[in-house]
Amino acid sequence: MAGDFLSFKEKGSVLNRIYPLVKMIWVLLIAVGLFLFKTPFSGGVMFVLILTLSMAGGKISPKEILRSALIVFGLGFLLMIFHFFFDPGEVVWSWYFLTITDYGLIQGPIFFFRLSVIVLSSFLLIWTTDTRDLMTSFIKAGMPYRYAYTIFLAMRFLPLIQKEVDAVQSAHAIRGRASGSGLSHRFKLWQRYVFTILINGIRKAEITADALECRAFGYKKQRTCVKDVTFRKRDLVLPILTLLILAGLIYMEHIRWIDIFGL
Amino acid sequence: MAVIAELKNVSFQFDQDSPKVLNNLSLTLETGSFNILVGPGGSGKSTLCHMFNGRIPHLFNGVLDGEILIEGTSTADVEMKDISCSVGSVFQDPESMFATLSVEDEIAFGPENLLFSREEILESVESLLTLTGINAYRHNLVWNLSGGQIQKLGLAAVLAMKPRLIILDEPTANLDPLATKQVHELILKLKNEGITILLVTRELDDFMASADNILVLEKGSLIASGEPYSLLMKHGLQMEQLGIWLPETVEIGLALIKAGYSLDRIPITVDETLAILNKLELCPEGRTLKGPEKVYSQHGSPLIQAENVRFSYGGGIYAIKGISLDIYPGEMLAIVGRNGAGKSTMARLLIGLNKCKEGTLELFGKNSRHWKVPNLSNHISLVFQNPEHQFLTDSVAQEIEYSLQAQGVYDKDTLEKERNRILTMLNLEQEKDSHPFALSAGNKRRLGVATMLVGDPQVLIVDEPTYGQDKEMTGTLMKLMKEIQSRGIAVVMISHDMRLVEEYADRVVVFSEGQKHFDGIPTELFNKADILERASLQPTLLFQLLKRLEEKKVNCTGHVPGSDAFLQLLLNKGMAS
Numbered sequence: 001m002a003g004d005f006l007s008f009k010e011k012g013s014v015l016n017r018i019y020p021l022v023k024m025i026w027v028l029l030i031a032v033g034l035f036l037f038k039t040p041f042s043g044g045v046m047f048v049l050i051l052t053l054s055m056a057g058g059k060i061s062p063k064e065i066l067r068s069a070l071i072v073f074g075l076g077f078l079l080m081i082f083h084f085f086f087d088p089g090e091v092v093w094s095w096y097f098l099t100i101t102d103y104g105l106i107q108g109p110i111f112f113f114r115l116s117v118i119v120l121s122s123f124l125l126i127w128t129t130d131t132r133d134l135m136t137s138f139i140k141a142g143m144p145y146r147y148a149y150t151i152f153l154a155m156r157f158l159p160l161i162q163k164e165v166d167a168v169q170s171a172h173a174i175r176g177r178a179s180g181s182g183l184s185h186r187f188k189l190w191q192r193y194v195f196t197i198l199i200n201g202i203r204k205a206e207i208t209a210d211a212l213e214c215r216a217f218g219y220k221k222q223r224t225c226v227k228d229v230t231f232r233k234r235d236l237v238l239p240i241l242t243l244l245i246l247a248g249l250i251y252m253e254h255i256r257w258i259d260i261f262g263l
Numbered sequence: 264m265a266v267i268a269e270l271k272n273v274s275f276q277f278d279q280d281s282p283k284v285l286n287n288l289s290l291t292l293e294t295g296s297f298n299i300l301v302g303p304g305g306s307g308k309s310t311l312c313h314m315f316n317g318r319i320p321h322l323f324n325g326v327l328d329g330e331i332l333i334e335g336t337s338t339a340d341v342e343m344k345d346i347s348c349s350v351g352s353v354f355q356d357p358e359s360m361f362a363t364l365s366v367e368d369e370i371a372f373g374p375e376n377l378l379f380s381r382e383e384i385l386e387s388v389e390s391l392l393t394l395t396g397i398n399a400y401r402h403n404l405v406w407n408l409s410g411g412q413i414q415k416l417g418l419a420a421v422l423a424m425k426p427r428l429i430i431l432d433e434p435t436a437n438l439d440p441l442a443t444k445q446v447h448e449l450i451l452k453l454k455n456e457g458i459t460i461l462l463v464t465r466e467l468d469d470f471m472a473s474a475d476n477i478l479v480l481e482k483g484s485l486i487a488s489g490e491p492y493s494l495l496m497k498h499g500l501q502m503e504q505l506g507i508w509l510p511e512t513v514e515i516g517l518a519l520i521k522a523g524y525s526l527d528r529i530p531i532t533v534d535e536t537l538a539i540l541n542k543l544e545l546c547p548e549g550r551t552l553k554g555p556e557k558v559y560s561q562h563g564s565p566l567i568q569a570e571n572v573r574f575s576y577g578g579g580i581y582a583i584k585g586i587s588l589d590i591y592p593g594e595m596l597a598i599v600g601r602n603g604a605g606k607s608t609m610a611r612l613l614i615g616l617n618k619c620k621e622g623t624l625e626l627f628g629k630n631s632r633h634w635k636v637p638n639l640s641n642h643i644s645l646v647f648q649n650p651e652h653q654f655l656t657d658s659v660a661q662e663i664e665y666s667l668q669a670q671g672v673y674d675k676d677t678l679e680k681e682r683n684r685i686l687t688m689l690n691l692e693q694e695k696d697s698h699p700f701a702l703s704a705g706n707k708r709r710l711g712v713a714t715m716l717v718g719d720p721q722v723l724i725v726d727e728p729t730y731g732q733d734k735e736m737t738g739t740l741m742k743l744m745k746e747i748q749s750r751g752i753a754v755v756m757i758s759h760d761m762r763l764v765e766e767y768a769d770r771v772v773v774f775s776e777g778q779k780h781f782d783g784i785p786t787e788l789f790n791k792a793d794i795l796e797r798a799s800l801q802p803t804l805l806f807q808l809l810k811r812l813e814e815k816k817v818n819c820t821g822h823v824p825g826s827d828a829f830l831q832l833l834l835n836k837g838m839a840s
Binding site for chain 1: 316317318321322343344345347348350351352354356358359360361362363364365368372373374375376378379380381384385388404405406420421424611614615616636640641644645647649651652654655665670714718
């Protein structure tokens, strides 16, 4: 099912219970921290920690993690290989025109961990947070609900688009191939996918916008929230602990690890 | 009685140069009344619905004359969100109107906007989940619901806002018979609760007798309105001529009038029809109405042979659980059953989009596993329910050319000649330069059929051939199917419309929960109450009437494919073949 992929899972986990806005801030903290790291050690530590947190704190199984994040890990791996061969620095290995540099060997894993950790922590936010609760926490933080709802509507459209793509793909498959080469045929098909999905997407979006008006969306500046979310002080433990770990890792980089790598 | 909505001399055109969609329309809806709006395709029904919920004038640009009053206030003087406090609208495709992810949240969405108290909303969610019968799905994601559940949720979401007037635009257009029946029961329940309803529908069988007011629209003008019985008496024949779907019982009444009989009123229910036939002494006890025997005969060897086919999309749940089915040249085969019965999966197996891994599926003398989809498409074609999904080019002519090129026709002269032949055959010459997406619904379906007929397939599968069409267009499309069949092509229609099946199909197969429960002629199927019940199908009103006549010792034998055929038998005019 399209809707089951990378979607919220209520498992009664510790992370399920944390205030959504706090989790959002936590993801931002991790992203900033990852960009400050200068050695692959720190990224590696964070990677292991986030994986452990996903399984222990979020009750997400390794299979679920792999199913959603495999493509990201793959991209990160390619990015790492790219850095191995294309970064400047002292050549440590060469074969014909292929060369690997010492700088590339450090930068490659840094980029792999940066991408993987940021994406994995974002996935963890999605897996453990009901979008409605996230929206409510935004509204409680002072965001007008008309804007907060845009996140919600984007989520609502994903499965509809997936359904549309499946239907168009099936319908086109049985039309056969008119153009000469396989490549030009594929290009033509993709053109039509985009056209059909765009046209139908616009139609659906128009209907949804009209429907929102018909359902009193924006009737008053405030609205009732039937399902409320409550902030508790202990929710701050996660970002504070993460901040301490990030600070510790950056400190370790400066006093020891940077020297190890000769940076 | 108090008036909840009133239109005073309303005309509307989408822009200054386009023709008027609504023309000097005046009408009133009384508080607590149940109103049904009918009219042929393109008569302005949906546009009229937009008048009540404020989409016109607030969302659609256009030229509006006249005044629309809801509870005495002009819709032009208030914002849409204010109108939504009094008027609730369930759109044709309620899935597109959902704004949240789960069933409960969706029902709460409207009242949350209206600042109802939390306790009031929770109470209302509970009662509406019960009223609509979707309590078991309260935590489901909205995109995991079935068609019927989506419609019920659409209704619940609107009812939660406590509107005084509800507009329902074709709420059961694409539902299977069981879901349709459930939604119809729900609408009748609302009527009994005193909510004012305006319902646009072509399925009048369940509603006509319960309506307080029927509004007939034609080319944007209200040509008739009033209580059903007197309206049918005065305007029934005109409604029939306009191509409006009427219950078969009404068709019988109108045909009796045409035949010169004098009736006090047009019958709507089976009981009323029976009473009139008795009064006119047309069906005395012991009379035999003998229709021609319909014997299904197969021509030649089967094109498709499915033997104990099973198919699963994964997760150990089987969509097809051991179905055997043969398809023969030149037959009109109907596949019927509930949503999720396995009909579409079977169609996907037949055209090669899914591969048969369990059981044997022989397609045109070769195992299905050895066919590639593009090669198979020369032998079997599928017209999708939404033909837009199939279009690949920017004009009608190019669509046909694309299909010809896919068959290997590249010579310019042959291409042009063949293209013109197909355009003429499907009466699409006038539209050859139009964009496929800009065609009318009927022409889109014709083009869908045209692109699939190009390779002279041996089997043509059509998913809901007359979905959303009025009676006239249905007749035209089914005539086209008959023509295709007469060329020796096997036409397989997947449909929920039992009147269509009764009238046109040579053979019908019934699927239920991935299994085949019946394979035979339609008349035989209607006699199998247990199978109809298992597959959630409903016999036509005509068949119900024939059964009641049988109870009164009026014997009706043979094939009676519709009210016209019944009347011919009744009036001893012989049977149309």
